[in-house]
Amino acid sequence: MHPLRRVRIQPDMDFEKRLEWFRNECAAAGLPCTHQREVLYRALVEAKDHPSPEMLYERVKRKIPSISLGTVYRNIKIFLDHGLIGEVSLHHGSLRLEANNEPHHHLVCRHCRKMFDLPAAGVHAIRLRRALPEGFQVERFVVEAHGLCQECAAPKKRRSN
Amino acid sequence: MHPLRRVRIQPDMDFEKRLEWFRNECAAAGLPCTHQREVLYRALVEAKDHPSPEMLYERVKRKIPSISLGTVYRNIKIFLDHGLIGEVSLHHGSLRLEANNEPHHHLVCRHCRKMFDLPAAGVHAIRLRRALPEGFQVERFVVEAHGLCQECAAPKKRRSN
DNA sequence: TTATTAGATGAGAATTATTACTATCTTGTC
DNA sequence: GACAAGATAGTAATAATTCTCATCTAATAA
Known part of the structure; x- marks a missing residue:
């Protein structure tokens, strides 16, 4: 069901190929493939670190100065929901603790x-x-x-x- | 250096034993063992879920109605720094993303x-x-x-x- | 026990992270 | 090109976390 499971992107796939894949996924999901989404996706593909929404916002703003942080958040969530990108480790919104020290x-x-x-x-x-x-x-x-x-x-x- | 590595708490250790251990650790670290800290530690030991600071605050407030959320956060951080408790998974403060879909x-x-x-x-x-x-x-x-x-x-x- | 003092506490302000709202604008389709 | 669904920017609102500071308390020594 998730695209990442449906189609395996090859590591050596260049960005044009990935973008084509991305557009297909958007179409398949009924998502308009907006300029903002393409630029955001590109920023994600090119990122070597593990950027936060804020970091992505900074990068994408260089290409689209008028983009809003809300758009970044909204699309990140959509990308995640559709399996177009991944979360580095599941984010719980807040710190979670335990005293259990057994392995x-x-x-x-x-x-x-x-x-x-x-x-x-x-x-x-x-x-x-x-x-x-x-x-x-x-x-x-x-x-x-x-x-x-x-x-x-x-x-x-x-x-x- | 971290107490969890120095002294292994046994899973079947009852709370009194753990509390004694906790007091020793505090003393060793030069931390005053305040009432708030003991109650907070107890709440952590007794928690079966993986509570957030807010959840802990709610629980501890039943015992110390005047406790402040700031105190909960402050002590959680101290407990973590000293290895008295653990983080369920390292919390990055914000969502972190990646497009890398290679395993x-x-x-x-x-x-x-x-x-x-x-x-x-x-x-x-x-x-x-x-x-x-x-x-x-x-x-x-x-x-x-x-x-x-x-x-x-x-x-x-x-x-x- | 009391005096001392480093460090802790509570209250609330300040920041950071994220979501919600809304009037307008685009994409995809016909 | 016109239409409808859905997207966008801007801003307000909420959630998560940290900071500040005027008291207060635990640990130590007298």
């Missing part, structure tokens, strides 16, 4: 953002260290399983949702 | 919150599914390596930091 991982619902603990037992150690950039001192690995919880996955029959 | 993971500096990509190649598949709660539909696993990047790990000799 464990998390299950996060991408819709309601509810979180569940998962005991670390059974999750095998991750061998990643050799891939790490110079000087980064890893203290722990956290595994997050992203998906839909039972409630959010349920077809919204009866009641509203 | 990859992230390296996050717990100090400056900078993020680096890690190719997924080499990270072996995680076998976790049998541990999942009923009905949760996992779409992807995200591995985050938390630690300190080179800059933040560097001893703050010369220059300020």
Whole structure:
């Protein structure tokens, strides 16, 4: 259902190709492919960091000085909803805390953002260290399983949702 | 250096034991062990969900009606700094985005919150599914390596930091 | 126990992040 | 080119977090 799952973009795909893909996705989703959306999408594709909405706004404003921050937020949400881009890690809107210090991982619902603990037992150690950039001192690995919880996955029959 | 690494709290440790540990940690860190801090810590230990500062504030207010939200935030930050509690997933303050749809993971500096990509190649598949709660539909696993990047790990000799 | 003092607290202002509202403007279609 | 659905800019409103500062309290020494 999500485009990223439907069509795999190749890493070496140049921007023109990606843009074409983007336009097709918009058309398929019934979304007008506005100039603002194209420029925003381009900024996302070209970003090597993991920009925040504010950072994107700054970049896009160089191309479209009149663009509004609201447009950036609105379209980011739309892109995410349609799987055109991804969130680096699910953002809960506010800080979330725990005193549980047993090794464990998390299950996060991408819709309601509810979180569940998962005991670390059974999750095998991750061998990643050799891939790490110079000087980064890893203290722990956290595994997050992203998906839909039972409630959010349920077809919204009866009641509203 | 961090207490959670220095002393391992046992899962079956009752609250009195934890509180004693907490007091020792405070003393060791030169932190006055105020009533507010104890009540806040207790609320964290007893929480089964992954509360936000606001949620904690609501709970703690039942015990100390005069407590202020600022105190909750201030102490949460202190507890985190001293490793007395943990963040469920590193909170970036704002949404962070990426158009990179190649399978990859992230390296996050717990100090400056900078993020680096890690190719997924080499990270072996995680076998976790049998541990999942009923009905949760996992779409992807995200591995985050938390630690300190080179800059933040560097001893703050010369220059300020 | 009291005096001392570093550091904590509560209250509210200030900032930052995000969403909502609305009059106008564009895209896609006919 | 005209139309309708939906998008945009600008601004107001809300949520999340931090800051400021005048008191107050925990920890220590007398």
